[in-house]
Amino acid sequence: MSDWYRDFANSGVGTTITRQLGLPRPAVLRRYEPGQPLLPGPAVVGSAGAGRLGNRLTALLRDAGVAVQSLGAADVEDGERPAAVLLDATGLTGPGDLAGVHAFLAPAVKRLRRSGRVLVLGDPPTGAESPAQAAARQALDGLVRSVAKELRDGSTANLLLVPARTEESLAGPVRFFLSGRSAYVDGQQVTLSGAAGDVAQDELRPLAGTVAVVTGAARGIGAAIARTLHRDGAVVVVVDLPSAGDHLAEVANGVRGTALQLDISREDAGQRIIDHAVQRHGRLDIVVHNAGITRDKLLVNMDPARWESVIGVNIAAQLRINETLLASEHFRTTPRIVSVASTSGIAGNRGQTNYAASKGGVMGMVRATAPLLGAHGGSINAVAPGFIETEMTARMPFATREVARRLNSLQQGGQPTDVAEAIAFLASDAAGGISGEVLRVCGQNLVGA
Ligand SMILES: NC(=O)c1ccc[n+]([C@@H]2O[C@H](COP(=O)([O-])OP(=O)(O)OC[C@H]3O[C@@H](n4cnc5c(N)ncnc54)[C@H](O)[C@@H]3O)[C@@H](O)[C@H]2O)c1
Incomplete structure (x- = not known):
């Protein structure tokens, strides 16, 4: 079904009118096409707290053909605009650690491209060792949902919770959230529960044989x-x-x-x-x-x-x-x-x-x-x-x-x-x-x- 208003808002005259009148400006979303690269540009990866997933994240992005820009917040200002911003926020101990989340995300998100992806990885609040740790973990949920509401131009933000011993199944969900397959998934949270995930050898036909x-x-x-x-x-x-x-x-x-x-x-x-x-x-x-x-x-x-x-x-x-x-x-x-x-x-x-x-x-x-x-x-x-x-x-x-x-x-x-x-x-x-x-x-x- 067509959305005439979205088409109008993305036309030359429509862009000017909707901007001047402060009307909604729905973007044309980046959707999956077989054979396209996972991301149309580099990813920035950072961590807050004593994250345990940073190396794994960088490796799985490189495996997926994504250029990883830098690990530090200070370097975010340089280089090509990122198509994705990934934050390893596992290992938070209390609300004080959230300052690190803010310090990394603010400059990185500012430079995000159209139809960009923000993906935060955290620990589930259940199983925290103290109320302060549970607070910091749960805080990510409110924070990511708010980032999702602030983003424009077809960009999305989601939260992936990675309990201990589920790290082996990280690659598939990370790829999904970065890809055009998740174009209309925004402000959501998914919790891994097992280590059985496995990225298909044949990327174009992941369901072959079924x-x-x-x-x-x-x-x-x-x-x-x-x-x-x-x-x-x-x-x-x-x-x-x-x-x-x-x-x-x-x-x-x-x-x-x-x-x-x-x-x-x-x-x-x-x-x-x-x-x-x-x-x-x-x-x-x-x-x-x-x-x-x-x-x-x-x-x-x-x-x-x-x-x-x-x-x-x-x-x-x-x-x-x-x-x-x-x-x-x-x-x-x-x-x-x-x-x-x-x-x-x-x-x-x-x-x-x-x-x-x-x-x-x-x-x-x-x-x-x-x-x-x-x-x-x-x-x-x-x-x-x-x-x-x-x-x-x-x-x-x-x-x-x-x-x-x-x-x-x-x-x-x-x-x-x-x-x-x-x-x-x-x-x-x-x-x-x-x-x-x-x-x-x-x-x-x-x-x-
Ligand atoms: N369209 C939406 O915005 C929307 C939003 C939320 C959820 N959903 C859900 O998505 C699913 C598909 O929705 P849709 O919009 O494509 O609906 P639809 O009515 O266009 O299609 C539903 C299909 O189910 C078939 N069906 C109904 N009863 C059946 C039965 N007893 N046995 C076998 N087939 C039967 C119908 O013949 C029809 O072909 C539904 O479960 C719906 O509740 C749709």
Whole structure:
């Protein structure tokens, strides 16, 4: 879907007018294209406190072909403008150490290019040795979210928490946050929980050799997920209702995969998915629970049918399918599940008690299922999209849509491909150190931020 205002704001006359009137100036975001360098310029790396990740960070950036500018705040003023600023803020002992965070970030961020990346690495506040240490660690969260709100021109800031013994899985998440794959991920926090992450040898096809199933793939975000997983090398099975059969066949042909017409709320849906994947493609590695519905009404006017259909499709079906997957011998080799939640499930939304309950449920399910998949070396995560430009949001009344799509730090709606890129990352071995997490793809939506 097009965003005429963003296009206008980036035209010659539009730039002048929006600047003079102080109107929002949404940037054209840097998005991933296969084969492009990880960053369009050098990265500046620094540390505050007794950081333990600096050398590792520098090495992994060099491995990824990134020029690392310098390690000291004093040198930041020289050289080419950085495309990324990375701060190792592990090892903080108390709020006094935050002065070092400020001293490094202020000059570095000032020189950041358009569509730049700020990535801060920290320790999780849980497990701190003292209240002062917990305070300093937690302070990073507020600080990074504020930096994200101050950045302009399509730049983002995110926080990666790296507990002890998860360092081995750092490379994949760092690359994701620096790349164009995370264009619409802003002001977020991800915690590593394992050391199983591994960057793919074949950078262009990180999902080569896998078979992935995507539900609700006949259109919208699901179709984008299918295309992105296919681009990344997976064999894709697309699933949707029989009534969406024609569109589903088109998507399946486009990704040279196969179509399975199936209502995911059927009792035997999990088994049908496994049987199709194994019989047609010989295996099953990745399941993306994307199918979802809305049946909006204020709580006081909500009839049981609206309530039950939304809970039934959006959460009960996922739970039942996961139970079948977990019991199957065909889903045992680094199995990966990614569920689509929603920022409504975090912040709540008027008229969406049923939908927000179902999406909150998805997040609870993901956290509780993580150890079960971990037993097979796998992972499960959720992605929570904010305002995404789809047929659903195109149907909103003009004024409501304009307000909703600008109410985030990037001042624009996300594209279905932004959600798909986050899902493709979470479905890959590069994200093997991440499980039980909810990643918002919402441009730092101000609602529930
Ligand atoms: N569009 C947004 O801004 C947005 C924001 C947050 C979350 N989401 C979530 O993203 C997901 C995709 O959203 P979308 O905007 O592409 O929606 P969409 O309505 O365009 O597509 C959903 C697809 O799911 C299919 N589906 C519905 N019920 C099904 C069932 N029982 N069995 C099999 N397939 C079924 C539909 O036929 C449709 O093709 C949903 O889970 C939605 O809740 C969307």
